[in-house]
Amino acid sequence: MWLQQQWYKARLHPLLYLLTPLSLLFWLMTNLRRSFYFSGLVPRYKASVPVIVVGNISVGGTGKTPMVVALCKWLKEEGWQPGIISRGYGAKGPFPHSVSETDKPGKVGDEPLLMRHRTGCPVIIAPKRAKAAELMTEQHPEVNVIICDDGLQHYALKRDIELIMLDAERGTGNGWLLPAGPLREGPWRLKGADWVISNYGRHAFAQHVVDVEPGSWFRVDNNEKIELNVDDKFNAVAGIGFPQRFFNSLVDQGIELHDRQAFSDHHVFSEENFSQLTDKPILMTEKDAGKCQPFAQPNWYYQTIEAKLPEVMKTNLLAELERKKNAH
Known part of the structure; x- marks a missing residue:
């Protein structure tokens, strides 16, 4: 990094x-x-x-x-x-x-x-x-x-x-x-x-x-589309080529971040990566969500992005x- x-x-x-x-x-x-x-x-x-x-x-x-x-x-x-x-x-x-x-x-x-x-x-x-x-x-x-x-x-x-x-x-x-x-x-x-x-x-x-615009929100565990309550506080993780862009996008959308953790691109996530982030709902990218789905909690969400x-x-x-x- x-x-x-x-x-x-x-x-x-x-x-x-x-x-x-x-x-x-x-x-x-x-x-x-x-x-x-x-x-x-x-x-x-x-x-x-x-x-x-x-x-x-x-x-x-x-x-x-x-x-x-x-x-x-x-x-x-x-x-x-x-x-x-x-x-x-x-x-x-x-x-x-x-x-x-x-x-x-x-x-x-x-x-x-x-x-x-x-x-x-x-x-x-x-x-x-x-x-x-x-x-x-x-x-x-x-x-x-x-x-x-x-x-x-x-x-x-x-x-x-x-x-x-x-x-x-x-x-x-x-x-x-x-x-x-x-x-x-x-x-x-x-x-x-x-x-x-x-x-x-x-x-x-x-x-x-x-x-490149932010899209809809989904639950990580079951891919259910949801409306994110932006009045809550969240933790965010990203294992992509430029993690800061994802964090900046969340802030631009009016989402308040309590904590954020950046990982290397293509990071292989495990439950231990989230051991210090259990106090708040977690936001992540669609790319990372697929790797986290087997152990995701109900209050973990991912957002799609759309290229126009x-x-x-x-x-x-x-x-x-x-x-x-x-x-x-």
């Missing part, structure tokens, strides 16, 4: 200078790897249907999952049949695996299960996205567009459209690659890109701005997708 906080400060912390040689090595290795794929030295898999990659150049917390959910819902309204592929961070395998409604987060990962529940689309997970895309077309011939959750740097899978997500508040941080900074690729990756999309405000590199796609983005993206479909 300390390291991530330093990544998003204007000046490089003195201790991070010790990591800069590793960042230079990371730059060298990633550029060599990318050149191998684009020069044809390493083969790339091309799916039989258009592939849209929703990714980022930084580590976590840029709104990829809400974008995938919104994208799938909108495409279904437009008559498309999307399927989702994902790495399945924390999943146990074997891979590739088709996610079902009865799977547990510990088996398939928290985000794939969330996307399966929210969209009703088929979801297949595999660290090798090409294998997931291949199985998708085999098992689901009705799917005519594949949405790849994350995987911007997974060049083994050819893509037709790249949606590069940016957090307008945090941007590219200190501008350094991992581990001295938060970047998987340099800011150069954004220049000339056709689809750079920022959340929570406009970024200089972004062509489109997506609003701007109309001009929808129009342009639909036209681009039709062109890519015809090219296949």
